[in-house]
Amino acid sequence: MADPTPAFSTTSVTVVRDESLYSVPLNRAVQLDIILPPAYNAHAPEPYPVLYLNDGQDLPRLRLAEVLDSLYAQQAVRPFVLVAVHTHADRIQEYGTAAQADYMKRGSKAGLYTDFVLTELLPHIHTHYRVSAAPGQAAFAGFSLGGLSAFDIVFHHPEHFSRAGVFSGSFWWRSKAFSSAYDDDTDRIMHTLVRQGRYTPGTQFWLQTGTLDETSDRNNNGVIDSIDDTLDLIAELEKIGYQREKPGIAGNVRYVEVEGGHHNPETWGAIMPDFLTWAFGR
Secondary structure, three states: OOOOEEEEEOOOOEEEEEEEEEEOOOOEEEEEEEEEOOOOOOOOOOOEOEEEEOOHHHHHHHOHHHHHHHHHHOOOEOOOEEEEEOOOOOHHHHOOEOOEOOOOOOOOOHHHHHHHHHHHHHHHHHHHOOEOOOHHHEEEEEEOHHHHHHHHHHHHOOOOOOEEEEEOOOOOOEOOOOOOOOOHHHHEHHHHHHHHOOOOOOOEEEEEEEEEOOOOOOOOOOOOHHHHHHHHHHHHHHHOOOOEOEOOEOOOEEEEEEEEEEOOHHHHHHHHHHHHHHHHEO
16 A cells, blocks of 8 residues: 555644545445544554544534644643544445334345455555554544444444444434324334443443424424434443433433534534543543
């Protein structure tokens, strides 16, 4: 692999464009943006923690380089490497839950995407960048459907990742269309997978919603579906042993509700410091 060339840089972090990765399971080239911390040392005695991020093409709208500059200037986070994975025209098929597609057959390549992450992306990053392979030093995050994907990957692969960040996660992902036969308790796919899963010590989850993520309220309880679906997922995590963070209780599940927050990169970028200090704080 030729040395990656900077796409753009700031006074603190450097963003490198890496176009050298070709995925066999996905049958396509996968473009990466790598954000290196200030004074990144490719030969550092200790490898850097690492954050893998879905929807990497949204870095500019997230203002992520600027967010990181500010956090590093405040010494609010440890130096870490961020790997932003650009999505593809097949996003609706590659993101989802690896175990099954939804009722419309969306997410049909989510298993292949997980295979790509575990067998191609991780080895590529471990080979070409000074990052840790220890699960305790690795996080995976994403937005909307990419957040569902990140949660699914971390929940089912704690041998590789210890923390998940989910911004406005698509936890409505369901096995049936909304109708008289649909049942929240049995037909939301990720909730069922968590119910069938198990608690893994050391695994942590950060989940966010915005009060203006959407307007839908399918059960007419006065709470929008994105909030209901996320809170219900947290309840399923608690049933298998995870503990929600509360005043005076650290917990291993943090929930952040953004008043007036929308389903867009601007809201996610604004709340990003909360996630990054949670995941990589000093």
